[in-house]
Amino acid sequence: AQKITQTQPGMFVQEKEAVTLDCTYDTSDPSYGLFWYKQPSSGEMIFLIYQGSYDQQNATEGRYSLNFQKARKSANLVISASQLGDSAMYFCAMREGDGGFKTIFGAGTRLFVKA
């Protein structure tokens, strides 16, 4: 069965420094997509970045990059130059298959950015 594991309940980072949020996953489907979402205190989930299982390069979106290690089944999110507005919950998620409709989520990591 597919599963997402985020082992860091909370993380602290100094403003302007980089931080890595860990995510490991388990699936038997060779085709899958990995997502990261940000949830500010307002509650709304914001899509950040995507990595496909067949993508050869790590995904990047502005200050966000995804460190994809397929053999280890890990998809860590790296946030560079942290800002105070990055303080939020971050969820790793996976969707199996091409055009699949079910996405599963990890338990989340709460990131605190210190001034």
Add this chain to the structure above:
Amino acid sequence: DGGITQSPKYLFRKEGQNVTLSCEQNLNHDAMYWYRQDPGQGLRLIYYSQIVNDFQKGDIAEGYSVSREKKESFPLTVTSAQKNPTAFYLCASSPTGAPANYGYTFGSGTRLTVV
């Protein structure tokens, strides 16, 4: 601007009562989803719908019901059969046939408390 509107933002329910959470989208998305969020458990899928008049159970459908009479609307009813309904409920949508890298669009959520 297009988006998803969930109402109400906060909802209080007495034990034994049914309550309906509203989710409306003007994104012209075919697929809609309901997730439940509990502290430390991430998001869990309750129901999803790929098309009008059709929906499927997710991982925790017991005690919940949905309808999809219009493309724009996907209301969730929390019935008295749901043993522990106090949670944060998130509605999401996505277009059918979208590229695999298309993340969900989420509403701002409804926080349900049983009193």
